[in-house]
Amino acid sequence: MSQLTEIRWHGRGGQGAKTAALLLADVAFQSGKFVQGFPEYGPERMGAPITAYDRISDTEIRVHSNIYEPDFVAVVDDTLLHTVDVTAGLKKEGAILINTEKSADEILPLLNGYEGKVFLINAYHVCMETLGKYFPNTPMLAAMVKVSKVMDTDVFLKEMETSLQHKFARKPEVLEGNMKALKLALGEVVQCR
């Protein structure tokens, strides 16, 4: 892994892209990294496109700018592919992860000629199988860990379990559902190019 990994998240207000970015920073911190997770606020409202960022590094992070040439991009809502240039600046050696129920044939032409790796995940399916409700950020978080390799997936699951145990001490069923969603998501990510 290179010393600094930069990740950009695209979602819509209310879908938890910001939460996913902050959770990734959190879990990467647990694995001993220097982290920076932050949202970019525009006129925030439910459904509006939002961006969030992660920097994960082996050394102290001092820069406070947005990320323009990310190593990885996560798209939480595939309708954004029509309105936001999600692959802008994305490194060719990196990858894009898209949450979609559509096929690779439908998605690939929407990537503005991006030549790097493309990963798809059906987070809706993962959520319905495990949580019974649609919270795309949980499966997207796991999928991004797998795609970006910022940490070992076993370490990731262990750290998530510890942190969710703490967070949902009084709701063990929530813990169980989330852990299932994370594990299922790790298996459901498909590289389509």
Added chain:
Amino acid sequence: MKSKAIKTRMSGNEAVAHAIKQINPDVMPAFPITPSTEIPQFVASMIANGEIDTEFIPVESEHSAMSATMGASAAGARAITATSSCGLALMWEMLYVTASSRLPVVMALVNRGLTGPLNINAEHSDSMGARDAGWIQIYSENNQEAYDNFLQAHRIAEHKDVHLPVMICQDGFITSHAVQNITLWEDEPIKEFVGEYNPEHYLLKEDEAMAVGPYAVSNYCMEEKKAHAQAMINAKKVILEVAKEFEEITGQKYGFFEEYKLEDADFAVVAIGSVCGTAKDAVDKLREQGIKAGLLKVRVFRPFPGEEMAKALKNCKAIAIMDRCESYSANGGPLGAELMAALFREKVTAEAVNVMYGLSGRDVRVEDVEEVFDWLTKMAKGELKFTEYPYLGLRD
């Protein structure tokens, strides 16, 4: 008592809330406003969870928030509040009353621009507008500094030679909402460092009748103002003493400003707040190319350490003074105007330019700061001269 370092991660707002938890102030009146809202939110949760016994006063406006904070402080309580942007603007009248009444209130200010156009992002126009209100102002680069600065604030404010309110500033969203690594300090050494607040004079003191904020006729008013100004001068010594003591406990070094690779620098950027982290990366990149770049990061803006800064910049060939705040003065921003005057007094002959940057949260990249250094190298060679102060990253 030395503190162990507790390594964790949190946002700038959480960091300030954690400082408040360790200080456990008596009273916190506050009214929510983005991006500082989380601070009273976190504090209210801590009170509800029984972690602290601060009296939280929900009020109907920031004017009332400042009034209640001032009232609590006058009564003898350790009182704090938090706000941003137009929230601070609505406190305006009371900011002056608090400071001139010499009340050691502490405020968490999360910097956000004043309208307009209406915008919620980082800018220093809120606190810079209040720079002449008689408050001490301390700025933070990141979550760590927001935390450490807040822990030092009461000691400075309550010192008998100072007795002035302090605002601890950090950049809205850029640090307030960014989760980053941070080192926290143990409760006990911090409690011992901050200490109990035992004011000498206060309204609820049974055996001493006193008035706070009465009318002063012209025959007395000017002397009061001079005393207030003297307290701000006294604050310089106290700020350094408190920083020294904080260093003994935590190992963290603080002064009026931080000099980053400035000692032998030909070209210096002077700035306030989060952009300084980005500027440090730019300095390192330029140093690798053999360019002697350096940074002066202003921590204390009130009192203004003009003489000390000018001396630190004395050997530079060219200096860029960065303002995240318009003054609409046709003469540059507040840091530019004040530091230029200080450079003149110290007879610093370097080329100097005031640069406007990051207004309304306009993003600043490492490359943008490199561009400023590029201007400086050209200015030093006589190849570039600005007739108006430039705007960094302005679109055509």
